Amino acid sequence: MGSGFSFFKADPVGCSPLPSKPGLGDLPESCAAEIMGYLDPPEICKLAKMNRAFRGASWADFIWEAKLPSNYQIIVKKVFGDGLGSLGKRDVYARLCRPNAFDGGAKTVWLDKSTGSACLSISSKGLAITGIDDRRYWNHISTEESRFSTVAYLQQIWWFEVDGEVEFPFPAGKYSLFFRLQLGRSSQKRFGRRVCNTEHVHGWDKKPVRFQLWTSEGQYASSECFLTEPGKWNHYHVGDFVVENPNAATNIKLSMTQIDCTHTKGGLCLDSVVIYPSEFRERSKQF
């Protein structure tokens, strides 16, 4: 607040020719910082480009401390160990907004830059896929269509099971968990045209797939659905969970199964599991 703050007056560079009318540039830097604190981070950064005084104001620690999740120090410890040293809060925020790998690189986490809420993604290589070592069933293929540059491709199998686990200090809130999947194997042909090979796609219309999640707090969610729309990446919603205590890491176990062995299934690309704040699901409905 302006309380007790020494009045560092911003240089009134290029202000209106009538000095009796104060402009934004005449405000003490602390006031400019207070105003910016009410805006979201992209806007703050946008206004920082106005002039030096604004840029100075935009670096105020208190602005970014308020944007960071309350448990950001725990998150920093988890992701960077002790590696961030004495960065200012704005830099901490910027660093956390980039996708950061953890747990050996098979998982990444980032803060949504506008809201400061945490998003997390687990690579196919970070999941326990039954039969992954048998090349008759599964193969890892490189692709630009995954943030991890690799997906797991299923040719065919009787017993389909994918399990995963992640432990992370999620900030308090409600989260939705999804599997990012595609029926069919896509590639970029000459001239950059995207082509999807669906010759192995079969069996998904016979019985639905079952998705489940469990949290260390005892929450459980499950859903069932038929995989559809060959050639298109879809996020299949597993369920939601709520985090109340951000100071303890939340452990999530998840699984996707189709183990009816009366039929085989195949032609599936498994990219990742993603966890987003539930409100994003509402936002994306506008798209």
Place this chain on the structure above:
Amino acid sequence: MSTEEDTVQEKKTISLKTSDDEVFELEENVAMEFGTVKAFFGDDGVPRDMMMPIPNVHSKELTRIIDFCTKHLDLKPKAELDEAGKKELRKFYKEYMKEDTTERIMELILAADYLNVNDFLDLLNQTVADRISNKSVEYVRKLFGIESDYTPEEEEALREQYAWAFEGVDEDPAED
């Protein structure tokens, strides 16, 4: 609003003298909303009947600040009582600055900042933020008469430095 009202007998008042030499007498509870005044008189020492000079504040601004504080002091306890009170306070916040020009708001911010009137300052800051939210840098510059003091090279460097705030993290948010 007390400008040259006589002091009410039972109520304690505080006197403030503005930059344009006007003397205001305020009820003590209103005056104590001003952090600077509160600090000036303190818990002991300075006697309450002493006149406090506020040379950085014009009577025009002080009048408005007194108006806000008086109304706010009245509405706040009601808001703690029930939902209707809360609604009234929200409405008050929403409407109070509606008619003011951005220039006027700037003048009030400077005065409220000097006097340390936190509640009013919060409202003023929020109002400015609302008015510049989602507007282009050029619009905001014009609105406040600010010119960039960056060289083109510095502007370019800034663009890079802030790129993180504008780039996507690839992947669209969840679609079903």
